[in-house]
Amino acid sequence: MPSFVDDLSWLVKKELVMKRSPKGRLELTWMGKESALIPVEEGKYDYAWVDPDDPRAREIKSIEVLETVGEFDGPAGANQNLLIIGDSGDALRSLATIPECHDKYAGQVKLVYIDPPFNTKQTFEHYADQLEHSIWLTMMRDRIRDIKPLLASDASVWVHLDDAEVHRMRVLLDEEFGAERCATQVVWQKRTTRENRSAFSDNHDHLLVYTNCPVTEWRESRNRLPRGKASKNPDNDPRGPWDSVPFTAQGFRANQMYAITTPTGVVHLPPPNRCWGAVESEYERLLADGLIYFPKSGSGKPRVKQYLSDAPGLVPQTIWTSGEVGENDEAKREIQALFPGHIPFDTPKPERLLSRVIHIGSNPGDLVLDFFAGSGTTAAVAHKMGRRWIATELQDTTANQFIVPRLTMVVNGADQGGVTTLTERAAVDDLPENLTPEEAQKFNTYLGRVLKAVEGVDTATIKVLREATRTRDEKTVQWHGGGGFTVAKMGPSMYEVDDEDGEVYLSDQATNGAWSKAVAGQLKFTLTPDHPVFCGARRRQRLAVIDGVVDETVVRTVVENLAHNERALIVGKGVIPQADALLRSLSPGSRIKKAPGDIFPKATVN
Incomplete structure (x- = not known):
């Protein structure tokens, strides 16, 4: 028999184990985390909490094409690029579920850029941005889950945020993707001026970068940044554009100390403390x-050519300055140039910023997704960079007044701003070793300031310094127009739910072809619009949607139109008692469902 002391010892050991191995997990909790959200008013960020199984949270709405712009076919045509007007949650679920969309987009999205309403309690002209923390987190959580079926195996997700929600969003993304899938947190300098009315001047935003595969794998597929502009191939080298670096090395090596004679007869020895x-x-x-280049018309010290095609790129850093990728004011100027006289968006993103994101995370031909399209910058830049794209925008006024006209200008070649023209600082002649054109430009700027304050400086020395650091802007037009895009909207809801008893009813919109199309999408049937009886097909099963009562005549007509080894699923608004038995006897394996109850059972609704 165990003694009291033994029992006490066992309890003490158990207590120690529990203290060393506590239960639970690290997570972010909020009110309504286990619920889902549905839009309350169309076109606004206004939501209500419902059970995740509520039909309004599970409904697959149809995607209705409104128009196509530009070319339809081709790698950049309207059949490849899609703008959807409507709730992003509805759009993402439909893209992943409707067979025609699923077959085209599932597992294909290489990069997702998310610039959500920041929840800063500000009122923007074009954004309804007043979302309470719990609603904001649920909205973002649901959409992160909705994009997962669309992601390519090596996709990356970039979430752009300010300080208001970035800390909560990072924990949320850790839960959804795993903390080990966080590639980095980029800091972007969004403004250079100082805000003197605040305790601290807010000059930066964040970009959280998560990957759909181990970060080590994504690192191998992501792109590095270009090293800068190469020379314009002044000697017409058939190997292509090139830059050059000094033909020297640190230290002293006797067998690398020799005289080099240039094509003009000038003799050079290695610089002090260096060798060739x-x-x-x-x-x-x-x-x-032909790999040695002599600057200064053939009289300068030898340099080695580095071809643009061979030069390794630069690993992206985590601080992006406005000089590198632009700032909010630059983005406002871009939009004002496209829409003169209009008040710009309050926090637009410059095309240079999106260009860097898209360059790092995708390649030409890849699919880019932005489900908070805003001013349409992501789609515009993706189009100019040869990517396919999907964009969704909640507010039809924003889409019709800004996004569609902007993208039309891109397609027509009328958008001359942003990344259409690449402006790079380039050296007039070879710069001193390890000095970039941007640094040389800054040097001359600072030198000018110093000379204004200092007298008696040797002008000959100043002339030599300026001559050695001369730079100029070189512009290259990268986009001339082309391609096209499709504009679509989310179809209406086919169902209503009584909030008192949870009963599901068909809405007034559930009539004729609209309802048949919605049912086919909900049940994952591919549409067969030309068939006189069946509106959808799924392998050997055929779908018949009856805008009325399923009776004996309907059953016999359906069975008569079935091919050998085919079965039918009949969905109707009403079913006579004998219909189901008749169908089973005529076509074993075929079924009847009464809408909406059999599609969304009442038990799934709170």
């Missing part, structure tokens, strides 16, 4: 291969 970049025989080989 290779032994003389290797230099002779490089020279014979």
Whole structure:
């Protein structure tokens, strides 16, 4: 028999184990986390809490095409690019579920850029941005889950936020993707001026970057940043554009100390405390291969060519300055140039910022998704960069007044702003070693300020310094127009729910072809619009949607139109008692469902 002391010892050990191994997990909780949200008023960020199984949260709405703009076919045509007007949650569920959309988009999205309403309690002209924390978190959680079926295996998700929600969103993304899938948190300098009315001047935003595969795998597929503009191939080298670096190395090596004679007869020795970049025989080989360049019309010190196609890119850093990727004011100027006289969006994003995101996370031909389209910057930049794209926008006024006209200008080649033209700072001649054109430009700016304050400076020295650091802007037109896009809207809801008893009813919209199309999408049947009886097909099963009562005549007509080994699913608004038995006897395996109860059982509704 165990003694009291033994029992006490066991309890003490158990208590110690429990303290060392507590139950639970690290997570973010909020009111309504276990619920879902449904829109209360169309076109606004106004939601109500419902059970996740509520038909209004599970309904697959149809996607109705409104128009196409530009070319239809081709890799950048309207059949590849899609703007959807309506609630993003509805749109994402439909894209992942409707067979025609699922077959085209599931597992295809390479990059998702999410610029949600920031929940800053501000009122914007074009954004309803007043979302309470719990509603905001649920809305974002649901949409993150909705995009998962669409993601490619090596996709990345970029979430753009300010300080108001970034800390909560990072924990939420850790829960949805796993903390180990967080690639980084980028800081973007969104403004350069100082806000003197605040305790601290808010000059930055965040971009949370998560991957759909281990970060180490994504690192191998993501793109590095270009090293800057290469020379314009002044000697017409058949190997393509090139830049050059000094043909020197640190230190002293006796076999790398020799005289080099330039094409103009000037003799050079290695600079102090350095030697040439290779032994003389290797230099002779490089020279014979046309890989040695002599600046200053053939009199300068030797440099080695580096071809643009061979130069390794730069690993992206986590701080992005306005000089690199633009700021909010630059984005406002871009929109004002497209829409003169209009008040711009309050927090638009510059095209250069989206260009960097899209460059890092995708390649030409890849599919880019933005389900808070706003001013349409993501779609515009993706189009210019040769990516396919999907964008959704809640408010039809924003879509019709800004996004559609903007993208039409992109397609027509009338948008000359943003990344249409690439402006890069380039050296007039070879710069000193390890000095970039941007640094040389800054040097001259600072030098000018110093000269204004200092007298008696040697002008000859100043002239030499300025001559050695001369730069200029070089512009390259990257986009000339082309392609097209499709404009669509989310179809109306086919169902209503009585909030008192949870009973599901068909709405006034559930009539004729609209209802048949919605039922086919909900039940994952591919539409067969040309068939006289069946509106959908799924393998060997055929779908018949009856806008009325399923009776004996309906059953016999359906069975008569079935091919060998085919079965039918009949959905009707009413069913006579004998219909189901008759169908089973005539076509074993075929079924009847009465809408809406059999599609959304009452038990699924609170």
